[in-house]
Amino acid sequence: VDALQEIADKYNLKLIFDAAHAFGCTYHGNNIGQFGDAEIFSFHATKTMNAFEGGAVTTNNAELAKKMRLMKNFGFSGYDQVTYIGTNGKMSEIAAAMGITSFESLAEFVEVNREHFELYEKELSGRDDLLIKGYSPKETTSYPYVVIELLGEEAPLLRDVMVQLLHAENIIARRYFYPGCHNMEPYRSHFPNAYLLLPETEDIMRRVVCLPTGTTVTTEAVQTICHIIRLILDNKKTLLAEFDAASTSQHSS
Numbered sequence: 708v709d710a711l712q713e714i715a716d717k718y719n720l721k722l723i724f725d726a727a728h729a730f731g732c733t734y735h736g737n738n739i740g741q742f743g744d745a746e747i748f749s750f751h752a753t754k755t756m757n758a759f760e761g762g763a764v765t766t767n768n769a770e771l772a773k774k775m776r777l778m779k780n781f782g783f784s785g786y787d788q789v790t791y792i793g794t795n796g797k798m799s800e801i802a803a804a805m806g807i808t809s810f811e812s813l814a815e816f817v818e819v820n821r822e823h824f825e826l827y828e829k830e831l832s833g834r835d836d837l838l839i840k841g842y843s844p845k846e847t848t849s850y851p852y853v854v855i856e857l858l859g860e861e862a863p864l865l866r867d868v869m870v871q872l873l874h875a876e877n878i879i880a881r882r883y884f885y886p887g888c889h890n891m892e893p894y895r896s897h898f899p900n901a902y903l904l905l906p907e908t909e910d911i912m913r914r915v916v917c918l919p920t921g922t923t924v925t926t927e928a929v930q931t932i933c934h935i936i937r938l939i940l941d942n943k944k945t946l947l948a949e950f951d952a953a954s955t956s957q958h959s960s
């Protein structure tokens with residue numbers, strides 16, 4: 708946050724944060740939503756704070772807030788008066804009702820996420836081939852994601868094999884931030900060499916897996932998922948050899 712603000716200040720740029728999953732989280736003890744020129748939260752059903760769809764923009768800039776209020780309501784500033792460009796970006800009643808319901812249960816959702824995260828941590832700790840991305844004890848978080856990072860030379864191959872095997876068990880683990888914005892349109896065509904400038908992103912996006920959490924996941928399910936992950940890691944050599952043989956025979960047939 709601070710480093711990006713420094714760059715924005717230096718080059719006189721606007722700074723807009725994607726805070727999609729950061730509802731109820733803090734940075735240096737301050738609530739997310741007050742940084743940069745604006746922050747954008749998602750209330751999609753996959754988020755801890757859920758209104759089916761939709762989101763919110765927060766800003767400390769009163770002028771910008773006024774413009775956004777006009778923009779989401781066709782630019783109407785009064786009866787029969789359109790004074791700004793706009794579209795229909797209003798939140799529907801049913802989404803708002805869901806949002807309020809979700810907000811009322813937020814503490815409960817966060818508690819379930821925390822319990823799941825701590826169980827994953829306990830079940831998968833002490834290994835040199837896997838790291839659980841932690842949350843700072845100094846900050847408030849909703850534990851929205853359980854992200855594991857595979858370590859070692861074979862990590863990228865093993866990651867893809869792991870996701871396939873988990874899917875085969877009906878465990879919808881995700882590579883998530885793969886293959887990275889810079890490898891998707893329109894950025895890919897605009898900046899075809901971006902991958903050369905982003906070695907850290909290129910490395911990490913090949914090694915991470917996002918594991919299931921939230922209130923629809925049971926404690927037993929977390930234990931089963933961890934058991935399968937340990938099995939995969941403990942048998943990685945055999946599994947990688949089998950996947951290699953299977954893909955070779957697929958390509959030659």
Ligand SMILES: Cc1ncc(COP(=O)(O)O)c(C=O)c1O
Binds near residue numbers: 725749
């Ligand atoms: C980092 C990030 N940005 C943006 C979005 C998109 O949010 P929405 O679906 O509400 O537009 C998501 C949703 O998963 C996200 O995780």
